[in-house]
Amino acid sequence: MQIYKVGGAVRDRLLGLPVTDIDWVVVGATTEEMLAQGFRPVGADFPVFLHPKTGEEYALARTERKSGRGYGGFTFHASPEVTLEEDLIRRDLTINAMAEDDQHNLTDPYHGQRDLEARILRHVSPAFAEDPLRVLRVARFAARYAGLGFHVAPPTLELMRQLSASGELQALTAERSWKEISRALMEDQPQVFIEVLRDCGALKELMPEVDALFGVPQPEIHHPEIDSGVHTLSVLEQSALHKQPLTVRWACLLHDLGKGLTPEEEWPRHIAHEHKGLKLIKAVNERFKAPKDCQELALLVGQYHTHGHRALELKASTLLELLQSFDVYRRPQRFEEFIAACEMDARGRKGLEQRSYPQADYLRGAASVARGVAVQPLLEKGFKGPELGEALKRERLKALKAYKENQ
Ligand code: ATP
Numbered sequence: 001m002q003i004y005k006v007g008g009a010v011r012d013r014l015l016g017l018p019v020t021d022i023d024w025v026v027v028g029a030t031t032e033e034m035l036a037q038g039f040r041p042v043g044a045d046f047p048v049f050l051h052p053k054t055g056e057e058y059a060l061a062r063t064e065r066k067s068g069r070g071y072g073g074f075t076f077h078a079s080p081e082v083t084l085e086e087d088l089i090r091r092d093l094t095i096n097a098m099a100e101d102d103q104h105n106l107t108d109p110y111h112g113q114r115d116l117e118a119r120i121l122r123h124v125s126p127a128f129a130e131d132p133l134r135v136l137r138v139a140r141f142a143a144r145y146a147g148l149g150f151h152v153a154p155p156t157l158e159l160m161r162q163l164s165a166s167g168e169l170q171a172l173t174a175e176r177s178w179k180e181i182s183r184a185l186m187e188d189q190p191q192v193f194i195e196v197l198r199d200c201g202a203l204k205e206l207m208p209e210v211d212a213l214f215g216v217p218q219p220e221i222h223h224p225e226i227d228s229g230v231h232t233l234s235v236l237e238q239s240a241l242h243k244q245p246l247t248v249r250w251a252c253l254l255h256d257l258g259k260g261l262t263p264e265e266e267w268p269r270h271i272a273h274e275h276k277g278l279k280l281i282k283a284v285n286e287r288f289k290a291p292k293d294c295q296e297l298a299l300l301v302g303q304y305h306t307h308g309h310r311a312l313e314l315k316a317s318t319l320l321e322l323l324q325s326f327d328v329y330r331r332p333q334r335f336e337e338f339i340a341a342c343e344m345d346a347r348g349r350k351g352l353e354q355r356s357y358p359q360a361d362y363l364r365g366a367a368s369v370a371r372g373v374a375v376q377p378l379l380e381k382g383f384k385g386p387e388l389g390e391a392l393k394r395e396r397l398k399a400l401k402a403y404k405e406n407q
């Protein structure tokens with residue numbers, strides 16, 4: 001049997017980037033031979049094994065054929081006769097379809113190295129269209145390598161367009177889509193992911209609520225960029241520049257969805273968009289089965305981001321309600337993430353990227369004041385049950401009023 005490094009490990013080494021996980025392909029072997037060598041089988045669908053010592057993935061060379069809708073509709077054929085070239089041709093992009101032996105000899109039948117040098121993301125063969133997930137993968141690689149000057153080859157973008165128009169994206173499972181989306185959001189330029197999806201018509205299929213923001217104007221005085229979609233991309237860009245976690249980036253992407261629902265007569269104003277957007281945020285959350293912390297933060301940021309911007313003008317009682325809504329006493333981290341998302345929203349505006357955001361420290365201060373109200377003295381006074389809750393609220397309100405006056 002011959003063993004080769006494939007995919008991302010070869011690509012990233014040639015780009016001079018650090019390689020974290022290595023995928024291997026094995027040519028000329030049977031499942032029995034792999035098991036005899038101590039490899040452990042994983043995955044019921046096709047022959048992939050874990051190395052007994054390193055735990056890295058080794059896949060038998062295989063060919064694939066489409067036999068139905070979605071990813072389930074694939075038949076795999078693995079046998080010792082399948083060649084390296086046959087295995088490589090089923091891969092998505094030419095830069096991902098190179099293999100390397102232990103002497104660093106490159107097998108590159110589809111000119112991945114040429115495309116790496118030319119900074120092009122190009123599909124390997126027309127079979128690209130057989131798995132709609134590849135649309136998301138290409139957009140994710142575009143986001144990851146945008147900083148190096150990569151772009152999608154026009155014929156590949158055209159294939160992605162056809163694939164999006166065919167309705168096949170609807171056959172993707174929430175799990176596969178979320179894996180790509182969440183990884184893409186954590187790249188250095190996540191806004192490029194959304195831009196590429198939009199360019200090929202996939203955004204309209206996957207997240208019509210985000211797609212609908214493009215072409216919707218906002219008041220120029222607060223939003224020099226005017227367009228709501230452009231604003232959303234900038235907010236996402238800021239979230240990556242500021243190294244925000246996934247929860248914050250997801251909330252940034254979805255925070256303004258309500259603006260897509262405003263009747264044209266009301267443009268460029270968006271009265272109550274925070275509230276109107278909640279059902280859209282919920283729908284997107286559920287469509288991709290986003291993790292609970294992402295779902296929760298997106299809804300809270302959607303509902304309260306304007307409160308964040310107006311923090312310094314809020315009445316003490318409104319400030320208290322905001323803090324209660326976030327349960328800042330038990331969930332301080334989530335409130336920090338809310339503040340971060342508001343700050344990204346404020347900076348994700350043309351020409352205002354460097355602005356200061358005094359609201360952040362003000363909100364942190366308010367949270368710590370409210371948190372600092374001690375329960376013990378109230379217990380000593382004999383408060384208990386619902387009355388204790390009311391008394392605590394009164395004390396917190398008093399403390400917040402004093403906090404406001406001292407600013
Ligand atoms: P990363 O750095 O994100 O891990 P990668 O290229 O290694 O990038 P993997 O998802 O680990 O991506 O997949 C390994 C290889 O398997 C890819 O380089 C590609 O050749 C192939 N591959 C993975 N998923 C697909 C797919 N849906 N369609 C076609 N080829 C795929």
Ligand code: MG
Binds near residue numbers: 007009021022023
């Ligand atoms: Mg990999």
